[in-house]
Amino acid sequence: MITPGSKYFFGLTGLSLIAAILYMVLVNPNDLGAVALFGLATSGALIGVMALFTRDGDVYTDEEAVAANAVAGPPSFWPIVFALGAALVLTGLATVSVVFILGIAVLIGGGVEWTIHNWADGASSDREFNEFARARAISAIEYPGLAAVGLGVIAFFFSRVVLAVSKESGPIIFIAVAAVIFTIGVLIASKPFMKGAVTVVVAVFAVVALAGAGTFAALSGERHELAAAAEEDHYDASHRECGGEESKHYDHLANNTVSLRSAVTATIFVKDGKVYAEAIGMTKKVDTITIPRSNATSVMFRNLDEEQHRLVVNLGSAKVAETGVVEKVGTCSQLTGKNQEQVMTLRIPKPALAGEPYSFTVPGATGEIKLVVP
Amino acid sequence: MDSVNNVKSSSHRIRNSIATIIGFVVLAGCATNAPQDTWQPKGDNAQIINNLQWIVFPMAGVVGVLVLGFYAYTIYKYNDRGQPIPSQSHGKPIVEIILTIIPALILTVVGVFTFRGIFELANTEDTEMVINVTGQQWWWEYDYPAQDEQGITQPIISSGQLVIPVGTKVLLRETSRDVIHSYWIPALNGKKDAVPGRINLLRLQADKPGIFAGQCTEFCGLSHANMRMEAIALSQEDFAKWVANQQKAYTAPATGSLAKEGESVFLNQCIRCHQVNGLKKADGTPALAAPDENVYSGAAPNLSHLMSRITFAGAKFDLLNKSCRSDVWDASSETIGGKYLAGVSESCLNATHLRAWLRNAPAMKPMYADPAKLASSGGKYRGMPNLGLTETDIDKLVAYLLTLK
Numbered sequence: 001m002i003t004p005g006s007k008y009f010f011g012l013t014g015l016s017l018i019a020a021i022l023y024m025v026l027v028n029p030n031d032l033g034a035v036a037l038f039g040l041a042t043s044g045a046l047i048g049v050m051a052l053f054t055r056d057g058d059v060y061t062d063e064e065a066v067a068a069n070a071v072a073g074p075p076s077f078w079p080i081v082f083a084l085g086a087a088l089v090l091t092g093l094a095t096v097s098v099v100f101i102l103g104i105a106v107l108i109g110g111g112v113e114w115t116i117h118n119w120a121d122g123a124s125s126d127r128e129f130n131e132f133a134r135a136r137a138i139s140a141i142e143y144p145g146l147a148a149v150g151l152g153v154i155a156f157f158f159s160r161v162v163l164a165v166s167k168e169s170g171p172i173i174f175i176a177v178a179a180v181i182f183t184i185g186v187l188i189a190s191k192p193f194m195k196g197a198v199t200v201v202v203a204v205f206a207v208v209a210l211a212g213a214g215t216f217a218a219l220s221g222e223r224h225e226l227a228a229a230a231e232e233d234h235y236d237a238s239h240r241e242c243g244g245e246e247s248k249h250y251d252h253l254a255n256n257t258v259s260l261r262s263a264v265t266a267t268i269f270v271k272d273g274k275v276y277a278e279a280i281g282m283t284k285k286v287d288t289i290t291i292p293r294s295n296a297t298s299v300m301f302r303n304l305d306e307e308q309h310r311l312v313v314n315l316g317s318a319k320v321a322e323t324g325v326v327e328k329v330g331t332c333s334q335l336t337g338k339n340q341e342q343v344m345t346l347r348i349p350k351p352a353l354a355g356e357p358y359s360f361t362v363p364g365a366t367g368e369i370k371l372v373v374p
Numbered sequence: 375m376d377s378v379n380n381v382k383s384s385s386h387r388i389r390n391s392i393a394t395i396i397g398f399v400v401l402a403g404c405a406t407n408a409p410q411d412t413w414q415p416k417g418d419n420a421q422i423i424n425n426l427q428w429i430v431f432p433m434a435g436v437v438g439v440l441v442l443g444f445y446a447y448t449i450y451k452y453n454d455r456g457q458p459i460p461s462q463s464h465g466k467p468i469v470e471i472i473l474t475i476i477p478a479l480i481l482t483v484v485g486v487f488t489f490r491g492i493f494e495l496a497n498t499e500d501t502e503m504v505i506n507v508t509g510q511q512w513w514w515e516y517d518y519p520a521q522d523e524q525g526i527t528q529p530i531i532s533s534g535q536l537v538i539p540v541g542t543k544v545l546l547r548e549t550s551r552d553v554i555h556s557y558w559i560p561a562l563n564g565k566k567d568a569v570p571g572r573i574n575l576l577r578l579q580a581d582k583p584g585i586f587a588g589q590c591t592e593f594c595g596l597s598h599a600n601m602r603m604e605a606i607a608l609s610q611e612d613f614a615k616w617v618a619n620q621q622k623a624y625t626a627p628a629t630g631s632l633a634k635e636g637e638s639v640f641l642n643q644c645i646r647c648h649q650v651n652g653l654k655k656a657d658g659t660p661a662l663a664a665p666d667e668n669v670y671s672g673a674a675p676n677l678s679h680l681m682s683r684i685t686f687a688g689a690k691f692d693l694l695n696k697s698c699r700s701d702v703w704d705a706s707s708e709t710i711g712g713k714y715l716a717g718v719s720e721s722c723l724n725a726t727h728l729r730a731w732l733r734n735a736p737a738m739k740p741m742y743a744d745p746a747k748l749a750s751s752g753g754k755y756r757g758m759p760n761l762g763l764t765e766t767d768i769d770k771l772v773a774y775l776l777t778l779k
């Protein structure tokens with residue numbers, strides 16, 4: 001007997017085989033897509049054979065299974081959910097991608113629920129047992145799924161609140177809310193009679209409060225500085241500033257601490273108005289930093305002075321193609337405050353010309369670090 | 375009777391062949407010409423690793439023999455010969471405790487020595503010299519930042535052969551321009567990956583002058599197997615001479631010479647990838663290579679002092695012909711420095727391989743250098759392409775390259 005489970009996988013095999021052939025004919029025979037579809041077909045066939053061989057993992061012998069199949073379970077509403085998912089996917093394809101993603105989620109959720117429901121219906125001829133089997137199988141998926149959605153919702157709304165309140169009150173709110181949650185948790189755990197209805201009321205109240213606060217915060221906008229920083233687009237071409245000038249918002253607001261996945265080759269410091277540098281692996285301070293040609297290399301700048309400073313790299317000069325005017329080449333970091341740092345990543349394809357050596361300088365501080373590209 | 379004899383002789387045969395196999399395995403470990411043998415350290419760092427091996431391997435060997443012996447004994451002893459199944463029991467705390475404690479002790483000992491070794495190898499505090507090592511498909515670039523203590527007043531750039539002074543704690547700052555490579559000179563230290571965007575540190579120190587072979591040990595594409603390198607340890611005096619030579623300014627070949635014609639072929643064909651420091655274009659302006667526009671990794675070997683090295687193309691080919699080669703490679707540690715510093719002269723040049731390289735590099739070393747297949751690398755070559763040079767051009771180029779000492 002071909003079991004229902006294996007039928008499903010054989011169906012998948014057939015479908016993906018057809019899809020693979022169509023793909024090869026219509027799209028591109030040498031493409032990874034065809035390989036993937038053939039892979040799907042093969043793995044479908046493999047699982048199908050396994051399912052057939054193990055009788056879908058059903059421990060019941062044929063007669064029992066027939067008896068179990070004879071009782072119809074209660075009608076299921078999951079097919080409707082599944083259909084809704086399909087509708088959302090189609091709508092999403094035509095309209096906004098959020099709807100499409102939502103549709104996929106509903107499709108997967110509904111599909112899983114439907115499959116398990118169906119499977120449980122055929123588990124035995126005992127309806128109650130079938131219901132029990134379904135609950136057991138599905139809760140392993142439902143609980144983590146719902147928890148993930150719940151956490152996502154909480155995180156989303158809470159982050160809106162934190163973005164809207166001031167930098168100082170953010171942590172306080174965070175701590176206060178955490179303390180309240182903790183207290184309620186302890187209460188519920190230690191006072192068993194509080195469980196049930198009370199818990200539900202508390203939870204619903206909390207979620208409504210959070211959603212309300214989050215929505216309100218989202219509508220009233222992010223806190224002043226963040227909004228201002230977003231407004232002042234530092235990377236805009238018209239916004240070049242490599243001199244002594246100060247920025248209105250952005251430079252003050254950057255938190256100026258750096259975590260990098262790439263290693264920095266050297267760190268340039270400003271202390272007491274003087275520039276000096278240390279390089280990885282070098283035991284003494286260096287006055288020259290050597291970096292390989294055309295290879296992205298990062299250099300760190302750390303300001304140890306009270307005044308704000310920025311690191312400037314001078315890369316000679318070049319003719320601007322359109323105008324023919326010779327202009328200085330170089331770039332700079334943002335302004336950094338005391339004990340703060342910035343990273344500059346350089347990829348320099350050519351060595352400096354004899355008359356125009358490359359160098360790092362810091363406006364407002366004395367000294368320079370030579371930059372050599374051999 | 376017959377059958378008994380048969381059994382005996384076949385068990386003899388098995389025993390003999392096992393003995394032979396073991397014998398071969400043991401003998402294979404005795405190869406004398408094994409330049410990449412990790413059991414023959416030629417410097418402090420490799421010695422640290424070797425000391426550790428001498429602790430860990432014997433211990434692992436004893437454990438292995440004991441466990442396998444016990445296993446074989448059990449198989450033999452409890453082989454099913456129709457005897458009744460012995461009584462079955464579950465667990466025996468005392469055995470379990472002993473069998474937990476013994477491995478724990480063994481691992482503690484191994485762990486202590488291993489960690490000590492790791493920390494010793496990671497020490498960079500007493501570095502005496504720094505060299506940047508950059509890997510790319512399929513060769514290594516070395517650049518020596520200016521370091522007054524070592525007499526390096528101008529940065530030096532080279533490829534394939536790493537030259538270091540003996541008895542000096544050299545620190546390699548490794549990185550990569552394309553994929554992950556790994557730098558390994560077994561006689562001087564263990565492996566260290568060269569990872570794009572990172573700088574990994576590896577210490578080398580050689581006790582005596584010599585040439586130490588190594589190879590890239592992180593699979594890095596088509597010619598990974600051909601990505602070799604050598605470390606050349608020179609005495610302090612010889613190293614100073616080497617440095618002086620590397621910092622020597624460019625001397626253009628004499629006008630009218632074959633080499634001078636080679637220089638202009640070079641300016642036409644090669645400068646777009648290869649830098650020769652000090653080389654000037656016909657109009658007198660400096661000739662700057664643009665490997666970033668032509669090679670996927672963004673680099674090609676700097677040829678300023680090509681003939682001061684004795685191998686090329688990822689240390690895959692010799693620049694010296696057979697007899698000159700063995701003269702250097704087989705030299706004693708006292709004489710090797712002077713011989714290495716002599717570089718490559720016209721009479722010693724391995725012209726066959728160099729000419730073959732210029733004629734059709736990808737035929738010598740597999741590289742993605744087929745102009746028709748550059749879609750995946752944005753139109754840039756991985757490696758050196760076939761430039762379709764004529765034999766006369768090659769004559770001129772060889773004459774020119776010989777001047778780059």
Ligand SMILES: [Cu+2]
Pocket residue numbers: 509510512554555556590591592593594598601
């Ligand atoms: Cu490699």
